[in-house]
């Protein structure tokens with residue numbers, strides 16, 4: 001089989017792969033994007049039907065192209081996001097080949113040799129753009145023998161997909177909060193196990209939280225100042241974009257639980273940390289209001305006051321008298337949705353570019369292996385690195401580095 005040669009091989013045709021392609025094209029640098037399935041595959045097959053973009057259309061997009069058919073302050077549906085990425089690839093004339101999987105990349109002289117389902121390719125540079133969320137994590141808590149359907153949030157599609165009965169959702173990030181809300185609205189009995197979380201207000205004083213994060217410099221916090229502890233944030237673009245408020249979910253009939261801790265005799269053990277986790281979420285919520293007020297005063301912004309945003313509802317009974325042992329059969333639970341996050345998986349990258357824990361070793365995406373780059377990872381250079389609105393700056397940085405290699 002003949003070996004093709006290209007300047008830069010980009011692996012992955014999601015937002016990161018497209019942003020990288022655009023930046024290389026701007027510099028006239030030859031490259032190809034290989035995508036094993038279709039453009040934006042994860043938005044097509046690893047997200048639920050009712051998902052909306054987590055940020056308004058003016059904010060959650062790539063530069064240079066607005067999202068067709070969506071009001072700038074509105075939240076794009078999953079399908080609108082897929083259409084957007086397809087349009088974006090056309091807009092930048094990305095040299096993308098879909099249906100080609102990269103199965104292995106190894107160093108080869110001064111460059112790399114990639115084995116792909118379309119034949120081998122050699123390249124001077126490789127950009128790994130295979131996503132921040134690659135392998136679903138399901139904690140080994142509930143044994144499969146319980147007979148309850150267990151799925152990860154990446155495989156959740158809609159309420160009708162789940163067997164009859166109550167549903168236990170585990171996880172208090174955006175996925176867990178949104179899926180629990182959706183199931184409850186569909187009339188399902190829902191139990192929601194919460195861990196530590198942040199929950200910024202959707203809007204405050206007329207501005208979206210994404211705007212406030214921008215003004216307050218939160219998205220730009222550099223990786224060097226990354227907080228020790230990762231706290232997932234719960235935000236939602238569904239139903240026009242509403243603040244995630246777990247107490248209001250409880251008022252609608254969702255039973256809140258502490259962190260899922262163990263399993264014995266048909267019952268899940270929940271940590272006695274529910275009130276603490278809620279309080280932590282409230283603290284992040286209120287601290288954003290404080291920071292926003294201070295910023296508005298300092299900058300003399302004429303934004304409407306919103307004192308009612310500071311009202312926190314009283315704790316519901318499931319918080320004041322928490323369930324510490326949830327018997328799945330007694331609760332009528334037919335399914336568990338684990339919204340418990342993802343791990344990286346670079347099994348295809350047979351290059352010594354990882355630390356002892358298997359985490360990519362790089363500085364702002366530039367690895368120690370000459371010509372090898374990572375893009376789109378959480379905190380690649382800044383907090384916003386893994387998000388749609390943050391990937392371009394990192395891509396520009398990598399393109400400049402690639403150009404500098406000659």
Ligand SMILES: Cc1cc2nc3c(=O)[nH]c(=O)nc-3n(C[C@H](O)[C@H](O)[C@H](O)COP(=O)(O)OP(=O)(O)OC[C@H]3O[C@@H](n4cnc5c(N)ncnc54)[C@H](O)[C@@H]3O)c2cc1C
Nearest residue numbers: 012013014015016036041053054101102130131376387388
């Ligand atoms: C439920 C959910 C909702 C989100 N919503 C938002 C949001 O609204 N706004 C926002 O800014 N961020 C959001 N994010 C975060 C982030 O923007 C997305 O995870 C986004 O998909 C990341 O884009 P990416 O291009 O880095 O990676 P991915 O979208 O994961 O793309 C990587 C691509 O690489 C391909 N690939 C993988 N391995 C190979 C291989 N070996 N060979 C060839 N191709 C390969 C995959 O098929 C995939 O298409 C969300 C994340 C999740 C989980």
